[in-house]
Amino acid sequence: MRRDVFQAIADPTRRAIIALIAIQAMTPNALADKFDITRQAVSKHLRILSECELVRQESKGREIYYSLEIEKMKEIDEWLSRYRTIWETRMIQLDDLLATMKKEKEDN
Amino acid sequence: MRRDVFQAIADPTRRAIIALIAIQAMTPNALADKFDITRQAVSKHLRILSECELVRQESKGREIYYSLEIEKMKEIDEWLSRYRTIWETRMIQLDDLLATMKKEKEDN
DNA sequence: TACTTGCGAAACCGACCGGTTGCGCATATA
């Protein structure tokens, strides 16, 4: 099954998981305690996050610690950068407009 | 039905629609020509984009032109900024590490 | 006025999604 970063962050629970494991690595049980769902449900989310390489896992005895693969988040940033250019350009244009209006007012 | 920006951008067709209407306003029919799906399917996507205010529409006779509400894209950027801080910090730490290694090498 | 065109809404359908329960397996621990 081919997974997508955008699909991965679409679910609010998965975004919450991302927020938690960005701070520190956590086990599925520890995560399940935070959200009112079963450990198995968390595991499913982690599997989806794994499939699109948003998550790294490290076994420690019988426990598995999951942490965020921050590099992968850049992919979203790259996609967004195109639109960031647009709104920044608009902002500059707005600044220019305001400056022009101010100048015209002063000239009167 | 409450909609979410993250859910809206999860679908690849919707991201393609966003990319198109970011450049110029388009009608549902014009959009449908670009993707091998019916106009009605496009309309559904536009409705979802509308529900989370990612899209603005302007009627012109019997045609409706849809364009991107770029401001709403900032919401994604705000969410992402938190993680951007993390990877930028890592980058700096990596720079520091490399600088230290270089210095140590020079000292030998 | 009759016809065409652009659109949204609704009903329907197969696929997928997020959740559950119920395993089986590996790793501590008594």
Added chain:
DNA sequence: TATATGCGCAACCGGTCGGTTTCGCAAGTA
């Protein structure tokens, strides 16, 4: 060794999703 714990996997279930077809309405056009 027997028992408890942490985990992934599989089966199942109701709801949602992305698509279609069908329809009705409003706006141009003959």
